[in-house]
Amino acid sequence: MPLFVTMLKVSTLFFLLICIPAMGQEYKVSGHVKQTDGTEVAFANILLYKVSDTSFFKGAASDEKGFFSFDNIIHNQYLIRASYIGNHSPYTMVEVNSDLDIGPLYIDNKGQELNEVVVVSQKPSLEQKVDRLVFNIENTALSDSDLWDVLKSTPTVFVMNDEITVKGERGVQIMINDKKVNLPPEDILNLLSGTSAKGVESIEVITTPPAKYDAEGGTLINIKMKKNLVAGYNGSVYNRYSQGVFPRQMLGTNHYFKGKKLELSVNYSFTQNKILTNYTDITNFIEEGEITDTWTSDLEVIYRSKKHNTSAFLDYAINDNNNLSFSALATLTPSYLSRDFSDTKIQDANGSNTSGFLTLNDAKFESINAAFYLDYKHKFNDQGSNLAVNLHYTHYDYDKDQELETDFYDSNRVIVGENNFNTFNHQHTHLYSVQSDFVSPLGESANFETGIKYALIDSESYITQEGFDREQEGIEPTEDGLFLYDEGILASYASVDAKWNKWSLKSGLRAEYTETKGDYSHTEEKIKNHYLEFFPTLFLQFNPNRKHRFGFNYKRSIIRPSYSKINPIQVFQSNSSVVEGNVNLKPSFKNSVIFSYSYNKDYTFELFYRYHRDIMRLLTFQDNESKLLRFITNNVDRELAYGLDFIYRKDVTRFWDTYFLSSYFYGAERFTDIQSQNKIDQGLWTLLLQFSNNLTFLEDRSLTANIDFSYVSPVITGNSRQEFYNEWGITLKKNVWGKKGTVTMGVTDVFRQFKLRNTRKYDNQFNISIYKPDARIFSLGFRYNFGNMKIRDNYKSKDTDERDRL
Incomplete structure (x- = not known):
């Protein structure tokens, strides 16, 4: 009943907002394309550029009779040019302040014989918008890497312990074409490392997402994929081989097509990996303030996986005012095998070996994650008013079976006992959502947007653990358990963006009502919760002249518990860890606040403040009585961070551009110790450095290089102190055969310096974790392009839902 009442109230607000009249001034620019002999040119490319900075603004294709039109063009001065099969018209400057027919654009009809095609590689460019940083990678050395490597080279993005952070801030959400990727964090790596970046135009780092986006999470990283802008077809096939300790392989293909009404892009890749990772856990168990014994566990993990990634985006223009779109994102993992072998040595307080145990953990993982989106968009008029409706469904199945065999040995390493058991874990989740958005201009330089959304999540998790034999107090393995979890979210928002004189504004308010219900087979008590929260956003920018820019951002957001973290089932990873x-x-x-200042677009300073209440962290505690390491997700009382960022980006020469980030901040967290229930405060000043150089060589600019360096000084996360690390990487790309072939080569962690060491030392806790991945990877790739090589690319953005909390 509360949900129905809230839905009624929010729906009423939505329809009141949607009735605001459209008062915008956007215009239509039309014309037709002819050859110099008067013949109409069908399917020519027509491109529109802004006069102010000659940046690309919009593109279209002429119809069978050579006619074309651009809708929703705001008042400004533009350059327009038509091209077809290597021939083009002169640039024509137009000023748009009403509907405009520019007449014919004439293309020279003289045939061209192309003996050689020269490709000009573009260097990565950064664009600072009012609410996001856009990193363009197309036609660079990075474009033939996988998405994981691209993210590690993206300005402001750091990867720590296989977790994506933005300037040290965790909880980053990943989107592809504005659609949130619904994978557990541990699977994000597998998806991104198995997906080629060739189909990517840019990476958007949205530090303070506007009200249109779900309030879930904080920073968003939006991977914008290609689709064709003009009529025709092209595609590519590629192969990328990587070598660390073991080899890795990625094969794939991309296809793009655009007709008069239909646009289609299809992408597929297959990856086969074998990866080695080493861990060391050192636990000093304590009684009455003294170390009684030390357990040192050296773990070697070998992963073998096969994975299929595919995506498809289809647009169909029903007529000038109605458009239908279908999108699908799917990841299939038919085989993911891991073999973990650990040797745990136990020493007494004097450092003498007393005993230990060997553990072999063979695990098999299978999953399928498929998301489907259906979108309908209706334009009410040529001024820009439109209504969009989105339907979404995600199906996620996860199955993991593991067999653990433990052999105990004495001080002479003679086997004296064993403990073998099996674990079967299954999770099935379904996500449904429906969303509607309405956009209308307000005058010539403002827009109003509002929308409503309902999402439903149905999750079921089942576990069976057989054969476990351990009698210590506090050890309660779940032998057989079922956990059901349902969640419903109703949301609505309204926002306004405007430009006047030298100011830009984007402001909004989002309301979300949430109901959750959990049912665990081992308890009769039901888990229920419901709450209504409001999430304001504000983005303000002032440009007094071309050299100076001032900005202010404010955002409130929520992070809900993931379906797996709220699951009460206890799963043993070894005989001594759960x-x-x-x-x-x-x-x-x-709540986050950012004040920014940019000089000449090259120097940017940002003062930021972030306060995160009840932040969720995966905490590691040692149980001194049961001799056990417990990994538990818990609410940390608060995270506090404030500091200064400095960003420098410069085209030093025609062949060299550089990017530098320095972030110096104080980060502190307060948590409750699980045993003593004491409040623990930990804080530290941290320095993040990121340095990237992009170089272009040869007269035809066909050879490009990208060199990256990152450094992170000690940082506090949860109840751990993470020591410093740094990493170098280099990527080369060479165009061959004109535009038809590219060869890439790269090395990550060139000097083998990447290693993470986490220490927890307070009260009766003293343990250390060391993570040593196989980070130095050599890669060699080749891509062959075919089809209409004159096709330009555009990118598609759509609304998303919270597919990230499985």
């Missing part, structure tokens, strides 16, 4: 869910997890709320 991962536990937490049904008492609460949603966390974050």
Whole structure:
């Protein structure tokens, strides 16, 4: 009943907002394309550029009779040019302040014989918008890497312990074409490392997402993919081989097509990996303030995986005012095998070996994750008013079976006992959502936007653990358990963006009502929760002249517990470590403020403040009585961070551009110790450095290089102190056979310096974790392009839902 009442109230607000009249001034520019002999040119490319900075603004294709039109063009001065098969018309400057027919654009009809095609590689460029940083990678050395490598080279993005952060801030959400990727964090790496970046135009780092986006999470990283802008077809096939300790392989293909009404892009890749990772856990168990014994566990993990990634985007123009779109994103993992072998040595307080145990953990993982989107968009008029409706469904199945065999040995390494058991874990989740958005201009330089959304999540998790034999107090393996979890979210928002004189504004308010219900087979008590929260956003920018820019951003957001973290089932990873869910997890709320100043677009300073209440962290605690390491997700009382960022980006020469980031901030977290219940405060000043150089060589600019360096000084996360790390990487790309072939080569972690060391030392806790991945990877790739090589690309953005909390 509360949900129905809230839906009624929000729906009423939405329809009141949607009735605001459209008062905008956007215009239509039309014309037709002819050859100099008067013949009409069908399917010619027509491109529109802004006069102010000659940046590309919009593109279209002429119809069978040579006619073309651009809709929703705001008042400004533009350059327009038509081209067809290597011939083009002169640039024509037009000033748009009403509907405009520019008449014919004439293309020279003289045939051309192309003996050689020269490709000009573009260097990565950065564009600072009012609410996001756009990193363009197309036609660079990075474009033939995988998405994981591209993200590690993206300005402001750092990867720590296989977790994506933005300037040290965790909880980053990944989107593809504005659609959130619905994968657990541990699977994000597998998806991105198995997907080629060739089909990517740019990476958007949205540090303070506007009200249109879900309030879930904080920073968004939006991977914008290609689709054709003009009529025709092209495609490519590629192969990328990588070598660390073991080899890795990625094969794939991309296809793009655009007709008069239909646009289609299809992408597929297959990856086969074998990866080595090493861990060391050192636990000093304590009694009455003294170390009684030290357990040192050296773990070697070998992963073998096969994965299929595919995506498809289809647009169909029903007529000038109605458009239908279908999108699908799918990841199939038919085989993911891991073999973990650990040797745990136990020493007494004097450092003498007393005993230990060997553990072999063979695990098999299978999953399917498929998301489908259906979009309909209707334009009410040529001024820009439109209504969009989106339907979404995600199906996610996860199955993991593991067999653990433990052999105990004495001080002479003679086997004295064993403990073998099996674990079967299955999770099935369905996500549904429906969303509607309405956009209308307000005058000549403002827009109003509002929308409503309902999402439903249905999740079921089942586990069976057989054969476990351990009698210590506090060890309660779940032998057989079922956990059901349902969540419903109703949201609405309204926002306004405007430009006047030298100011830009984007402001909005989002309301979200949430109901959750959990049912665990081992308890009769139901888990229920419901809450209504409001999330304001504000983006303000002032440009007094071309050299100076001032900005202010404010955002409030929420992070809800993921379906797996709230699961109370206790799963053993070895005989001495256990991962536990937490049904008492609460949603966390974050407020962030950023003041910025840019000089000459090359120098940017940002003062930021972030306060995150009840932030969720995966905490590691040692149980000194049961001699056990417990990995538990819990609400940390608060995270506090404030500091200064400095960003420098410059085209030093025609062949060299550089980017430098320095972020110096104080980060502190307060958490409750699981045993003593004491409040623990930990804080530290941290320095993040990121340095990237992009170089172009040869007269035809067909050879490009990207060199990256990153450094992170000690940082506090949860109840851990993470020591410093740094990493170098280099990528080369050479165009061959004109535009038809590219060869890439790269090395990550050139000097083998990447290693993460985490220490937890307070009260009766003293343990260390060391993560040593196989980070130095050599890669060699080749791509062959075919089809209409004159096709230009555009990119598609759509609304998303919260597919990231499985």
